[in-house]
Amino acid sequence: GQNIDQPTEMTATEGAIVQINCTYQTSGFNGLFWYQQHAGEAPTFLSYNVLDGLEEKGRFSSFLSRSKGYSYLLLKELQMKDSASYLCAVRVAGGSYIPTFGRGTSLIVHP
């Protein structure tokens, strides 16, 4: 099976930087996704990492270390609209390559 761990909740201040961690234990790792989900809305894709290192996309960056089973999502210049849940999902090779989701991290950005 797979074990994916994320903090349940984080708070941060508008304009600051926040790092949301995701650790996983799995065999046959084949990539890690981050999704954003605003309250009452559908999750939307943010990033995908399959190789070690940092992928930058505007204010959002995602990092992966396969040897440590660790990823983080870095949000810079936080805005109020970044208040949402952030879901980490791990894809495993073999079978139907179905991602398994962590329980999500609820980020609250306050003024």
Added chain:
Amino acid sequence: DVKVTQSSRYLVKRTGEKVFLECVQDMDHENMFWYRQDPGLGLRLIYFSYDVKMKEKGDIPEGYSVSREKKERFSLILESASTNQTSMYLCASRRNTWSYNEQFFGPGTRLTVL
């Protein structure tokens, strides 16, 4: 833009009723998924379909069945609704299994079983 639509945003049913949740995607994706999302438990996979008429059980298939007669449509069926099936149900689609592809989610159906 990929669009995934679900038949209802909110649904209230009674215990024992048969419930149909419909999902439609408009981008010719091969794969479709049904999840339920509960506070503190995250997204849990109920069923997955990798192509028309093809399906796989997910982590929590008990009490549910699915139907995929056409590529664009994936239906979730609660044969006899129970109160513990009160939840948010999310449908998703993905281009295919083999290459990296993200999932596209519908807006969700919040089902209440009384």
